[in-house]
Amino acid sequence: MHSEPARGQAFSLNNRRSPAHARVPSVVQSLHTHAVSQVPFSVEFNPPRDAAGEARLWRTVREFERMHPAFISMTYGAGGSTKDRTARITGQLAQQTTLLPVAHLTAVGHSIAELRALVGSYADCGIRNILVLRGDPPGDPLGEWHKHPDGVEYAEELVRMVRDLGDFNVGVASFPQGHHRSPDLATDTAHLIAKLRAGADYSITQMFFDVEHYLRLRDRALAADPVEGAKPIIPELMPITSLRTVARAEELSGRALPPRILERLHRAAGNGPEEDRAAVRAEGIEIATEMAQRLIDEGAPGMHFITLNFAKATREVLNNLGYHVTAAPLSA
Template sequence: MENYQLGITDVLRRTPAGRVPFSVEFMPPRDDTAEQRLNRAAATFHDLGASFVSVTYGAGGSTRARTQRVAEQLAQKPLTTLVHLTLVEHTEDELRDILKAYAHAGLSNLLALRGDPPGDPLGEWTPVEGGLRYASELIELVRSIDECAHFDIGIASFPEGHYRASTLEEDTLHTVNKLRAGANYSITQMFFDPEYYLRLRDRIAALDPVQGEKPIIPGLMPITSLRSVRRQVELSGAHLPRELEERLEKAARGDEQANRDDIRKVGIEYSTAMAERLIAEGVPDLHFMTLNFARATQEVLHNLGMAPAWDAAHGQDVLR
């Protein structure tokens, strides 16, 4: 019998009343230096008590081996670890082998994704010969494998709708169908207006009250750079509220590099206010997209009263 990690839905259920947990997303590092940075961030979040950590999945073979290796290393820290898997350039047989390898490594948590086309996230997506077309098919595959019977499966959800969906109602139906196929919860794409999250939650509950009871975890990215947030919006299709963009532009004063600290201050304040609103609305967890850095997320957590301060004298060292 494998020594499996606890499922994320169980982790969330075990959270003490009155406390909102937080979790973080990492990207597979592309070289040893980046891996060392990830390990430092992971140590910080371990000490801060992250409910779980997730590891994204590289398209086109770029980081797939590192994804599994990093996930296994994080699980040994120990950190409850969610590993992403996409359909991109995989046959069904290859997916089956990957899933069994995750199970044999003691992993229990999978984020089932279709994935974006390699090289162009907004381009046309087609499966490889012998591959699967939809995330719901991946969920069904997982549920058909005996070694993966213990898997706690998450999916992506889209507060502003997936860019391929013609309407929000169509997108909501796709999300609900993935939950009906056997997914246990969803993590949203990043967004910058809490209303998008709240309306997504309302739409799912209205369409299927049973599936609406499953956790919808908001995905947040603390804002530290005007250039970076614009790039993330371009890649994700998320909407950057004009009021926020104007505040960031005002802080930049025409020179983002010279005024980066002022931009960061505005961004962290805004991210904190978003998190406060979401906590007040009863979210099950706050999932921070970290880009493998700890500082910005820790600053938001500190503002929420959930972590020590971060500065030259405070941070990881004071935790360890």
């Protein structure tokens, strides 16, 4: 099994707990709380690139705050390229909203000391939920992965490191079609189970567009380990709103969309010199609604929406599903 960080390097951050620490629920606890009347949903934001993007993000945050997601997460740029901005905004989300933030932490490009310092900064803000990812190489997500000389090689090690640092709740990534670096699905499933055994409480999947891939992932995890495999596997969805977001979806997922999905979107786009954006958007919302309803019917523990820092598409999907989402867009 992969080696752990040297024990001599470990220390606890428990003495850095915020006064509100005892009141911070875990993601799993929040899922249970929100599941009383409906399958819970959660949303993912991206670090904004500039002041205008940050202002838009906060408008979106306030809109979602009135929609009561089970949790929110803030992504982390390749190679830690948005580390400082991610840490600052995630801390503000914890301190200035009623939302439950999940901080991302990636191994790529970071020493163990840097990773510990970042976990410490999260702890200082009262954040106790961390999503641990190995991360993709900067520049080329499909390129060769190189361990930092003083870092960790595998997400499993990072899970143990975060657990050693204090009373944190840890999530990891899972891959319905297998990670592109895994030679086969059996190996990919073994990696997921290893991360769960290391102390992860749940996983969030990579984005997908065929619910069958999610269901088979869930079956594989349960077959590999009935205890660890029963931990929540939260499916990640992104409503398609234009053909441009098709390319973005394929970039984020590392997988081509299923032909039948592409056919529906291109048919909606029409044969004119420019795509029928309204029709493509309507079809994308319908596809996301169909997927979400199937996931609900199949007993998924929640739905995690990639928002690209906008609320409208997610709100429309939830409305289609019969959720009582009444939050209207806030004025600029």
